[in-house]
Amino acid sequence: MKNRLKVLRAERDLTQAQLSAALAVSRQTVNAIETGKFDPSLPLAFRISRLFELPIEEIFQDGDPL
Amino acid sequence: MKNRLKVLRAERDLTQAQLSAALAVSRQTVNAIETGKFDPSLPLAFRISRLFELPIEEIFQDGDPL
C-alpha cells in the first residue's frame, strides 16, 4: 500500500518528530509508514486523515488486486 | 471504532461466510469486526470499502478523541 505521507508532511513543513507528536505515535512509526515498512492501523489512518484534512483514500492508495 | 458492516451486509443479504469469502478473510474475522472485537487492518478496510462501493469513512466511524 502506497501513501503520500512524506509529501503531505513536506507541504506542511513538518518534521517526522512533529508529525509523530501530533499523531501520538513514535517517530519510528511515522518513518516506517513513510518508507513503506508497514501500513498504519485503521485508527491511526483516521488520525492522519483528520490531521491533513483529507479522506483516507487520498492519502493511502491500495494496490490490492483482491 | 464503530462500523456499519452488519447493516451493509444485511442490506445485500449476505452471510458472514459469503462476505468473508469475498474479502478473503476467515468468517471469524468478519464476525469479530462486526461484533467490535477489533478493527480491520487498513488493507482490509480498503477491500471492504471497494466491495460495498462506499468510502471507508462511511463504513467506519472513528470515535477517537485524538
Add this chain to the structure above:
DNA sequence: TCTATATGTAAACTAAGCTTTACACTTTGA
C-alpha cells in the same frame, strides 16, 4: 423431528503494528 445453515465464541497460534532505546549518517548554522 432431524438436518442444514447462520451466528457467536474460545483457545492457541502466527503475523503485523507499534514502543523504547540506541546508533549511524547527513545537513545546517553559530
Add this chain to the structure above:
DNA sequence: TCAAAGTGTAAAGCTTAGTTTACATATAGA
C-alpha cells in the same frame, strides 16, 4: 569546526489483527 536537528534503521518486546479448529446455540425447512 563542531554541535544540533533531521532522517534511516535495528533489536527486543508488547499489543492487536487474523488464522485454524472446534463447539454451542438458534432458526428454518423437509
